[in-house]
Amino acid sequence: MTDEQLTKVDTNRREVLFKTGETIFKSSGIQTHFICIQRGTVKVYLEDGKDKNILLRIAKPNEIISGPGFLVDHRHYLTATALEETTTCFVNVEDIKEVMRSNPEFSMELVKHQNEKIIRYFEKILSLTHKQTHGKIAESLLYLADHVYNNDFFETPLNRKDLADMSAMTKESAIRVLKEFEAEGIIIAGNHRFKILNKEMLRRISRTG
Amino acid sequence: MTDEQLTKVDTNRREVLFKTGETIFKSSGIQTHFICIQRGTVKVYLEDGKDKNILLRIAKPNEIISGPGFLVDHRHYLTATALEETTTCFVNVEDIKEVMRSNPEFSMELVKHQNEKIIRYFEKILSLTHKQTHGKIAESLLYLADHVYNNDFFETPLNRKDLADMSAMTKESAIRVLKEFEAEGIIIAGNHRFKILNKEMLRRISRTG
DNA sequence: AAAAAAGGATGATATATATCAATGTACTTC
DNA sequence: GAAGTACATTGATATATATCATCCTTTTTT
Numbered sequence: 410m411t412d413e414q415l416t417k418v419d420t421n422r423r424e425v426l427f428k429t430g431e432t433i434f435k436s437s438g439i440q441t442h443f444i445c446i447q448r449g450t451v452k453v454y455l456e457d458g459k460d461k462n463i464l465l466r467i468a469k470p471n472e473i474i475s476g477p478g479f480l481v482d483h484r485h486y487l488t489a490t491a492l493e494e495t496t497t498c499f500v501n502v503e504d505i506k507e508v509m510r511s512n513p514e515f516s517m518e519l520v521k522h523q524n525e526k527i528i529r530y531f532e533k534i535l536s537l538t539h540k541q542t543h544g545k546i547a548e549s550l551l552y553l554a555d556h557v558y559n560n561d562f563f564e565t566p567l568n569r570k571d572l573a574d575m576s577a578m579t580k581e582s583a584i585r586v587l588k589e590f591e592a593e594g595i596i597i598a599g600n601h602r603f604k605i606l607n608k609e610m611l612r613r614i615s616r617t618g
Numbered sequence: 619m620t621d622e623q624l625t626k627v628d629t630n631r632r633e634v635l636f637k638t639g640e641t642i643f644k645s646s647g648i649q650t651h652f653i654c655i656q657r658g659t660v661k662v663y664l665e666d667g668k669d670k671n672i673l674l675r676i677a678k679p680n681e682i683i684s685g686p687g688f689l690v691d692h693r694h695y696l697t698a699t700a701l702e703e704t705t706t707c708f709v710n711v712e713d714i715k716e717v718m719r720s721n722p723e724f725s726m727e728l729v730k731h732q733n734e735k736i737i738r739y740f741e742k743i744l745s746l747t748h749k750q751t752h753g754k755i756a757e758s759l760l761y762l763a764d765h766v767y768n769n770d771f772f773e774t775p776l777n778r779k780d781l782a783d784m785s786a787m788t789k790e791s792a793i794r795v796l797k798e799f800e801a802e803g804i805i806i807a808g809n810h811r812f813k814i815l816n817k818e819m820l821r822r823i824s825r826t827g
Numbered sequence: 828a829a830a831a832a833a834g835g836a837t838g839a840t841a842t843a844t845a846t847c848a849a850t851g852t853a854c855t856t857c
Numbered sequence: 858g859a860a861g862t863a864c865a866t867t868g869a870t871a872t873a874t875a876t877c878a879t880c881c882t883t884t885t886t887t
Contacts, residue, residue: 457744465743477733477740480726486740509726516725517718520689523732527686530739531695534674535666537747538786541843569865577747582844584866600853600865750873778835791874793836809835809883 424498427491429566433474438485440478442499446470449495450557450566454574456488464574465533467492467557467567479505492566537577540618545576546586547615550596554605561605568601633707636700638775642683645697649687651708655679658704659766659775663783665697673783674742676701676766676776688714701775746786749827754785755795756824759805763814770814777810 424447427433433444436456444451448470455463465487468474478484479502509516536548549572554561573583587598595611597604605611633656636642642653645665653660655677662683663673674696677683687693688711718725745757758781763770782792796807804820806813814820 455740455744457748459748461748463743463747477736479733480730481733481737486737506726509729510722513719513722513725516722516729517689517715519729520718520725520732523729523736524686524688524690527732527736527739528690528695530736530743531664531686534672534739534743534746535664537743538672539666539668539670568863579845580864581846581866585844588866777833788875789834790836790876794874797836 424496427495427497429491429493431491433489433491433495433497434476434485434487436485436488440476440483440485440502442501443479443505444474444489444497444499446472446474447496447498449497450492451489451495451497452492452567452571453487453489455486462488462574463533463537463577464571465530467553469557473500536618540615542576542578542582542586543589543614544616544618545578546572546583546590547611549575550603550605551608551611551615553603554608561608562603564602566601633705636704636706638700638702640700642698642700642704642706643685643694643696645694647694649685649692649694649711651710652688652714653683653698653706653708655681655683656705656707658706659701660698660704660706661701661776661780662696662698664695671697671783672742672746672786673780674739676762678766682709745827749824751785751787751791751795752798752823753825753827754787755781755792755799756820758784759812759814760817760820760824762812763817770817771812773811775810 427449433451434440446468451468451474452464453466453468453474455465457463468489474487474489476485476487478486483502505519509519536545540548552575553565553567554563557563558565569584569587570580572587573580576583587596590596590611591598593610595605595607595614597606636658642660643649657679660677660683661673662675662677663671665671677698683696683698685694685696687695692711714728718728745754749757761784762772762774762776766772767774778793778796779789781796782789785792796805799805799820800807802819804814804816804823806815
């Protein structure tokens with residue numbers, strides 16, 4: 410079961426359009442809906458209140474953006490911002506609860522889905538704490554190529570600070586690593602445009618950190 | 619609902635005794651059971667295959683140790699090791715699934731429980747990536763005092779490497795910070811014995827990093 | 828009780844990354 | 858098209874932490 414199936418939950422959902430840069434929901438806010446994306450991309454990140462964010466995920470069409478406040482305290486712990494013009498639909502959490510009560514398979518899919526995310530958070534924790542800048546940038550580029558754009562050549566609205574936020578480092582450090590990767594013929598890094606030239610090398614750098 | 623309620627799920631569970639240092643389950647292994655603790659304590663950590671672990675949690679009596687492989691691929695992504703002689707009971711994941719199918723409220727509690735963990739993982743990610751050594755050690759000491767031992771003076775089987783693993787740093791760095799905290803009169807750090815003298819100061823250090 | 832092993836601690840040095848300031852380029856607004 | 862703003866980049870320096878080796882203390886084993 411994919412996010413698409415969760416999307417089908419809500420027969421009376423409402424559509425909302427967000428412009429580039431607009432915040433869909435904000436950390437510490439009240440969580441009333443899950444958001445599913447119809448068109449566009451969204452960056453989902455942890456804020457620490459000091460402009461030192463951790464970008465956890467780029468959400469794409471047919472994906473759901475929820476959050477761990479569900480059933481806990483109904484607060485947002487993540488911030489979601491439209492990277493480009495994005496069409497979303499809002500799914501009321503009360504509807505989610507209703508379906509959970511009447512459809513046990515749905516709940517099991519939800520738990521499974523949460524666990525898949527937890528696995529990724531574990532990878533993130535290990536990566537961000539143990540790898541150095543080259544390993545982390547390599548991992549971020551591979552994530553974008555393999556899981557977001559499905560292409561070793563991709564255009565993206567992400568800027569250098571976004572890449573830095575994905576890799577737990579400052580913008581200047583991220584730029585230096587990208588420049589070194591270019592100098593070594595591993596990638597081409599343009600403005601909002603990347604091409605991976607030596608994927609094997611990138612994977613190796615990503616593994617060893 | 620607490621872990622205790624989850625524990626009651628299994629009427630035909632089996633008890634297992636682990637000696638100090640024994641591994642209850644190992645990352646990459648097959649997950650067949652959830653573990654609930656009856657007596658003793660367990661450290662639950664992420665392994666990266668290079669003795670650079672991240673210790674996520676100290677599990678206590680009446681707490682459950684599960685893992686995100688449940689319903690995904692049934693593999694372990696965490697390692698659990700007994701910190702002292704520990705009595706556990708094993709709850710078969712098939713039984714968990716059965717209860718989920720027949721008891722929607724149970725599933726909702728499970729989702730809630732997982733979300734509580736996700737919130738803590740988010741805090742961990744922000745803490746370990748943005749704070750410096752003093753902030754991280756302060757946070758680890760507060761976690762032990764407030765969430766594990768419920769006392770500002772506690773004895774613990776944890777050693778310096780364990781504290782370092784909780785704080786994503788090397789053993790030597792952890793020792794240096796503990797020594798500085800002692801020199802500043804913030805704590806007393808003995809072997810397997812800690813006393814927090816200035817909790818406000820520790821909190822402040824923990825917040826600012 | 829003695830020996831061995833494990834853990835705590837220290838000092839010196841190397842390395843990685845942040846910080847800061849400044850410049851150049853690209854994009855947006857008027 | 859010009860002005861203003863945002864972003865990318867660079868260089869120099871400061872700071873934080875890892876690494877390495879060694880020694881001391883505590884705990885475990887014989």
